[in-house]
Amino acid sequence: xxxxxxxxxxxxxxxxxxxxRDAVAGAMAAVLPPELAGADPVIRRSDHxxxxxxxxxxxxxxxxxxxxxxxxxxxxxxxxxxxxxYGVELAGPGFLNLTVTDDAVWSQVATxxxxxxxxxxxxxxxxxxxxxxxSPNIAxxxxxxxxxxxxxxxxxxxxxxxxxxxxxxxxxLGDWGTQFGMLIEYIDEHPDAKWRAxxxxxxxxxxxxALDGLYRLARAEFDADPEFADKARRRxxxxxxxxxxxxxxxxxxxxxxxxxxxAIYDYLGVxxxxxxxxxxxxxxxxxxxxxxxxxxxxVGVISDGALCVFFDDIxxxxxxxxxxxxxxxxxGYGYAATDLATIRYRIRDLKINRLLYVVGAPQALHFRMxxxxxxxxxxxxxxVEAVHVGFGNVLGPDGKPFKTxxxxxxxxxxxxxxxxxxxxxxxxxxxxxxxxxxxxTVARQAGIGxxxxxxxxxxxxxxxxxxxxxxxxxxxxxxxxxxxAHTRIRSILRKLPGGADSEVKVRTxxxxxxxxxxxxxxxxxxxxxxxxxxxxxxxxxxxxxxxSLAKAFTEFYEACPVLTAETDELRDNRVALxxxxxxxxxxxxxxxxxxxxERM
RNA sequence: GCCCUCGUAGCUCAGCUGGACAGAGCACCGGACUUCUAAUCCGACGGUCGCAGGUUCGAGUCCUGCCGGGGGCACCA
Numbered sequence: 001x002x003x004x005x006x007x008x009x010x011x012x013x014x015x016x017x018x019x020x021r022d023a024v025a026g027a028m029a030a031v032l033p034p035e036l037a038g039a040d041p042v043i044r045r046s047d048h049x050x051x052x053x054x055x056x057x058x059x060x061x062x063x064x065x066x067x068x069x070x071x072x073x074x075x076x077x078x079x080x081x082x083x084x085x086y087g088v089e090l091a092g093p094g095f096l097n098l099t100v101t102d103d104a105v106w107s108q109v110a111t112x113x114x115x116x117x118x119x120x121x122x123x124x125x126x127x128x129x130x131x132x133x134x135s136p137n138i139a140x141x142x143x144x145x146x147x148x149x150x151x152x153x154x155x156x157x158x159x160x161x162x163x164x165x166x167x168x169x170x171x172x173l174g175d176w177g178t179q180f181g182m183l184i185e186y187i188d189e190h191p192d193a194k195w196r197a198x199x200x201x202x203x204x205x206x207x208x209x210a211l212d213g214l215y216r217l218a219r220a221e222f223d224a225d226p227e228f229a230d231k232a233r234r235r236x237x238x239x240x241x242x243x244x245x246x247x248x249x250x251x252x253x254x255x256x257x258x259x260x261x262x263a264i265y266d267y268l269g270v271x272x273x274x275x276x277x278x279x280x281x282x283x284x285x286x287x288x289x290x291x292x293x294x295x296x297x298x299v300g301v302i303s304d305g306a307l308c309v310f311f312d313d314i315x316x317x318x319x320x321x322x323x324x325x326x327x328x329x330x331x332g333y334g335y336a337a338t339d340l341a342t343i344r345y346r347i348r349d350l351k352i353n354r355l356l357y358v359v360g361a362p363q364a365l366h367f368r369m370x371x372x373x374x375x376x377x378x379x380x381x382x383x384v385e386a387v388h389v390g391f392g393n394v395l396g397p398d399g400k401p402f403k404t405x406x407x408x409x410x411x412x413x414x415x416x417x418x419x420x421x422x423x424x425x426x427x428x429x430x431x432x433x434x435x436x437x438x439x440x441t442v443a444r445q446a447g448i449g450x451x452x453x454x455x456x457x458x459x460x461x462x463x464x465x466x467x468x469x470x471x472x473x474x475x476x477x478x479x480x481x482x483x484x485a486h487t488r489i490r491s492i493l494r495k496l497p498g499g500a501d502s503e504v505k506v507r508t509x510x511x512x513x514x515x516x517x518x519x520x521x522x523x524x525x526x527x528x529x530x531x532x533x534x535x536x537x538x539x540x541x542x543x544x545x546x547x548s549l550a551k552a553f554t555e556f557y558e559a560c561p562v563l564t565a566e567t568d569e570l571r572d573n574r575v576a577l578x579x580x581x582x583x584x585x586x587x588x589x590x591x592x593x594x595x596x597x598e599r600m
Numbered sequence: 601g602c603c604c605u606c607g608u609a610g611c612u613c614a615g616c617u618g619g620a621c622a623g624a625g626c627a628c629c630g631g632a633c634u635u636c637u638a639a640u641c642c643g644a645c646g647g648u649c650g651c652a653g654g655u656u657c658g659a660g661u662c663c664u665g666c667c668g669g670g671g672g673c674a675c676c677a
Binding site for chain 1 (some may be wrong): 601602603604605606609611612613614616617618619620621624626632633637638639640641642655657658664669670671672673674675676677
């Protein structure tokens with residue numbers, strides 16, 4: 001087969017790695033006794049070949065055979081069964097080095113390019129998944145602490161959705177704290193206070209700043225004036241008892257805040273909207289019932305007047321057991337009750353079968369207790385899983401929690417503005433050929449992309465160091481590197497006579513240079529990488545993959561001219577490789593929530 | 601005190617769920633722009649994988665114990 005037609009092939013193209021695994025598994029089945037015939041071939045990418053199979057080493061022990069001899073017999077069976085489709089070499093103590101044919105590599109490029117969705121399947125189909133993330137507090141400004149939950153949560157939501165999951169994004173807004181008594185009382189007593197968007201000239205982004213100002217003023221009065229503090233506390237009770245006038249002010253506070261959050265989400269390119277808002281308050285009506293169910297089931301017991309759930313292995317400094325407090329001794333509810341109510345509601349009413357909480361690592365113990373309680377209640381079962389997708393803190397360049405020079409909290413909007421400003425300045429130093437308004441757009445895509453990539457590219461569970469200087473240096477392993485690689489591909493493709501999407505015939509019997517081979521093999525790994533990220537919930541694996549792909553592309557770019565290739569056949573093959581790589585980079589970046597400019 | 605988490609090159613980080621000599625980026629040094637965008641590429645330099653044991657044919661990866669950093673541990677979220 002020298003040519004592959006461009007007819008659209010259905011998604012879920014098997015990768016060369018998977019095909020290789022199948023082939024080696026087939027050979028093993030022919031050689032091994034039945035009880036070991038289904039063993040994992042242990043296929044890994046290799047520095048010594050396209051792939052390596054390591055199974056013989058561990059299996060030889062069980063068989064009492066010599067690893068090299070076992071590997072050799074697997075190799076023989078593999079050669080017989082696949083009729084030359086693999087180069088097989090025995091190496092070291094019993095590794096099998098496997099090389100696929102050039103024809104197979106080009107075929108794979110053609111097949112992925114011609115298939116829908118780059119051959120990515122939908123393994124998450126049937127999973128109704130909640131991703132809870134961002135969750136800022138009403139009447140407070142989003143700060144650097146909201147960065148990771150928002151960016152990681154959004155990336156996971158996009159990725160799982162792409163793989164077929166039915167994803168429900170949930171923004172668990174902090175809209176029911178005791179601070180509302182204070183705020184509402186203050187507004188009541190100071191009708192002139194300016195905190196609405198309409199009170200400001202500077203636009204939506206100023207709204208929460210104004211609310212923040214309101215918060216500070218109210219707080220100051222609360223601390224200074226005991227009489228006001230009393231009224232504020234009474235106002236909490238009034239609010240919670242459902243007083244309509246108080247609720248009206250509360251609703252307006254929520255609405256004003258949400259406007260400001262939306263402006264940030266739009267600026268960040270985060271896919272949250274008001275329809276994903278499900279604040280703590282929306283679960284109020286379930287709390288009595290949830291607490292009663294916990295109490296009646298016997299899962300919870302009364303201790304010091306509070307409804308508690310205890311755990312054998314969770315104790316405090318004195319060795320006493322530490323409970324999850326479902327209902328406080330004064331009859332009120334904390335966030336444990338709310339979280340239990342969300343679980344019950346999502347599972348029972350929304351028929352969700354997977355719950356992801358993108359919340360900071362310090363909450364680990366809380367979620368452990370909440371999930372264990374939900375299991376005892378029978379809400380979480382073997383078929384319904386809940387995962388705390390925890391993440392580390394954002395640290396400043398000094399290795400301490402990221403603060404302003406004055407020691408205050410870093411406003412998210414300021415951090416983003418600075419990243420965009422630096423990106424703009426950086427672009428202006430380059431020969432960029434962009435018009436003024438396009439420059440502004442690209443500056444934003446690059447600056448925001450840099451922030452997101454920096455956040456997503458290190459392992460989720462660790463703290464990460466946020467160094468603005470390093471992040472926007474725009475060289476090396478950064479978001480801009482990926483965006484730049486993509487623009488170089490687009491630049492080549494735009495110059496094609498038939499346009500960027502020109503259909504080309506792939507000659508699978510064409511030559512295959514080392515940098516072409518490396519690039520093609522990596523492009524083929526896109527789908528398995530996405531599956532791996534969905535399994536581990538670790539977006540940094542996708543970042544690492546895309547960086548490798550971009551790097552392989554630039555190496556190919558240096559070594560292999562596309563438009564001026566020696567022959568038309570060679571040019572067409574390279575165009576196909578560019579199209580596949582470009583589409584893969586664009587899709588991968590999209591799933592991370594990072595924009596892909598056409599030029600920069 | 602108990603639990604969780606982290607410790608890899610001067611700095612910032614990967615290391616594909618146990619595989620061949622530990623890899624990137626930044627910084628520093630030396631090269632490459634009349635050639636599809638040099639926001640790039642090539643080369644050099646750089647590591648007792650915190651320490652000590654153990655399991656294994658094989659350990660940065662798994663287990664145990666230390667050392668060091670961070671976090672959490674009864675009515676705040």
